[in-house]
Amino acid sequence: MEKAIIFNIQRYSLHDGGGIRTVVFFKGCPLRCPWCSNPESQSFTAEMIRKERLCTKCSSSSVYECRVDPEYCPTGALEILGKEYTVKEVLEEVKKDIVFYETTGGGVTLSGGEPLSQGIFVIELLKELKKLGINTAVETTGMGSFDIINQVADNVDTFLWDFKIMDKIRSLEIVHADVELMKSNFEKLMKKSSTVKVIPRLPLIPGYTSDKSNIKDIIDFIVPFGIKEVHLLPFHQYGSSKYKALGQDYILKDTKPLIKDEIEVVQNYIQSRGITAVIGGN
Numbered sequence: 001m002e003k004a005i006i007f008n009i010q011r012y013s014l015h016d017g018g019g020i021r022t023v024v025f026f027k028g029c030p031l032r033c034p035w036c037s038n039p040e041s042q043s044f045t046a047e048m049i050r051k052e053r054l055c056t057k058c059s060s061s062s063v064y065e066c067r068v069d070p071e072y073c074p075t076g077a078l079e080i081l082g083k084e085y086t087v088k089e090v091l092e093e094v095k096k097d098i099v100f101y102e103t104t105g106g107g108v109t110l111s112g113g114e115p116l117s118q119g120i121f122v123i124e125l126l127k128e129l130k131k132l133g134i135n136t137a138v139e140t141t142g143m144g145s146f147d148i149i150n151q152v153a154d155n156v157d158t159f160l161w162d163f164k165i166m167d168k169i170r171s172l173e174i175v176h177a178d179v180e181l182m183k184s185n186f187e188k189l190m191k192k193s194s195t196v197k198v199i200p201r202l203p204l205i206p207g208y209t210s211d212k213s214n215i216k217d218i219i220d221f222i223v224p225f226g227i228k229e230v231h232l233l234p235f236h237q238y239g240s241s242k243y244k245a246l247g248q249d250y251i252l253k254d255t256k257p258l259i260k261d262e263i264e265v266v267q268n269y270i271q272s273r274g275i276t277a278v279i280g281g282n
């Protein structure tokens with residue numbers, strides 16, 4: 001049976017799709033966005049984190065130099081992120097909240113990392129969720145094979161599709177993504193006869209994605225496909241402590257979020273192009 005490496009199954013989420021949702025976070029991503037708020041999602045293998053606030057430095061000044069087993073950490077500061085699950089095991093978890101999905105119009109969102117990187121498992125899981133009548137969403141960068149995207153589209157209700165940097169060279173340099181592949185996959189998906197809902201999401205990252213020219217390039221690209229709604233995801237610093245826990249540098253640690261007026265400029269521009277721009281999405 002197919003297995004996937006997952007680092008979190010978060011219940012009672014009010015984000016990433018409508019209603020109360022369970023979000024399944026897949027480990028592993030081919031991109032390296034410097035603003036990533038889930039840096040623990042990037043590696044395809046399990047890894048250990050050290051929570052600074054719980055660490056009493058009992059055995060070494062740096063856990064990365066010693067070989068402490070999380071089981072023997074007296075304060076619970078050490079944790080292994082990433083565990084293999086079967087489809088059945090994920091279903092057992094998500095079924096616990098089926099009553100909330102029914103009463104709130106919620107469901108299950110597959111996130112990451114990049115779920116398409118574990119596409120065969122994702123397709124199997126979506127088929128089972130469909131049999132149970134559970135609403136589903138997949139958050140993706142669109143970076144995967146179209147064969148997988150095509151099969152996901154046949155089994156999911158909504159794609160939450162991230163648009164990051166549209167310039168080919170900057171995209172490769174900054175997030176390590178071939179934007180032409182993403183664009184080609186999006187185009188094929190939009191031309192496919194399907195009932196799947198596609199919502200583009202635009203992370204607004206100062207100095208990287210939120211400049212006028214990048215936003216215009218994204219809107220120019222999606223307008224011909226009849227897109228009526230996008231979600232704007234303003235930059236935040238919620239992920240910064242995770243870089244420390246992983247022992248990694250966070251190059252955006254001093255970056256300030258956009259102010260309300262700056263976000264509204266982007267929102268107004270997009271709305272002037274005939275597209276509803278929801279800040280934060282849901």
Ligand code: SF4
Pocket residue numbers: 029030031032033035036037038039041042112113114141
């Ligand atoms: S695509 Fe998402 S998970 Fe991957 S590096 Fe970028 S922000 Fe992080």
